[in-house]
Amino acid sequence: MxxxxxxxxxxxxxxxxxxxxxxxxxxxxxxxxxxxxxxxxxxxxxxxxxxxxxxxxxxxxxxxxxxxxxxxxxxxxxxxxxxxxVPNGSISVSDVPNQLAHDKVFVQGHDKIGRPILIVFGAKHFQSKNGLDEFKRFVVYVLDKVCASMPAGQEKFVGIAELKGWGYSNSDVRGYIGALAILQDYYPERLGKLFIVNAPYIFMKVWQLVYPFIDEKTKKKIVFMEKNKVKSTLLKDIDESQLPEIFGGPLPLVPIQHS
Structure with a gap:
């Protein structure tokens, strides 16, 4: 049966x-x-x-x-x-001090349908010297924080990956695949869309290694933006009043731990 x-x-x-x-x-x-x-x-x-x-x-x-x-x-x-x-039900700031110290994840504003906006600076992420555990805890911490910030009736968030300055020292393939596994296996239907901004050529080489681990539904949510059309592309989904300053809007970035 x-x-x-x-x-x-x-x-x-x-x-x-x-x-x-x-x-x-x-x-x-x-x-x-x-x-x-x-x-x-x-x-x-x-x-x-x-x-x-x-x-x-x-x-x-x-x-x-x-x-x-x-x-x-x-x-x-x-x-x-x-x-x-997550035996205690949540990840605390004290569980991820090294990851938070890099100031690589921020939140601010919402898109046109109320999804909170999460901004990740890829050039500020480095492979952990102490293994993947703290980084995985950090991924859970971030996802729980952004999910908790969702308004009533909303279940998804929008991500913006800013890759300006990204280099091989940031190419943490194991970390990227680990983060993807957590998002896809344990937080399904939470990602609404992911914009990838200023991706350098060397990133695309690493992307080829990560791409096979992305499920088909997630692949459809990923948008690579042309460098000269970043703001215009974002404005299709996000009002200008809700854009962060780095993309031509009025809102300052808020560190994830202060959101």
């Missing part, structure tokens, strides 16, 4: 929460049905899933094209990772 049939045989009312209002308002009937099936299934496998809301379940379902079996595998993997990697 496959997972979807097993889920159908579980009494959904036992321990399953009702769909959130936000889910009910903008979900299809198929999505609502699949959310109930997914919740019933994962709660039999990991009771801690009761703590996760229906919006979370819907994101995992959408990441797997509403396939309950595939979404349950992905979600249970996420729960196992969460319990081991």
């Amino acid at each position: 496959d997972m979807q049939m097993q889920a159908a045989n579980v009494r959904v009312g036992e321990g399953a929460t009702a769909p959130d209002d936000g889910v009910a308002k903008d979900s299809t009937q198929i999505e609502l049905t699949q959310i109930r099936l997914l919740r019933a299934l994962v709660q039999t496998r990991d009771p801690s899933s009761k703590e996760e809301d229906d919006l979370m379940l819907r994101r995992f379902l959408r990441a797997r094209d509403l396939d309950v079996e595939k979404a349950s595998t992905m979600f249970l993997k996420y729960l196992k990772w969460k319990h081991s990697f």
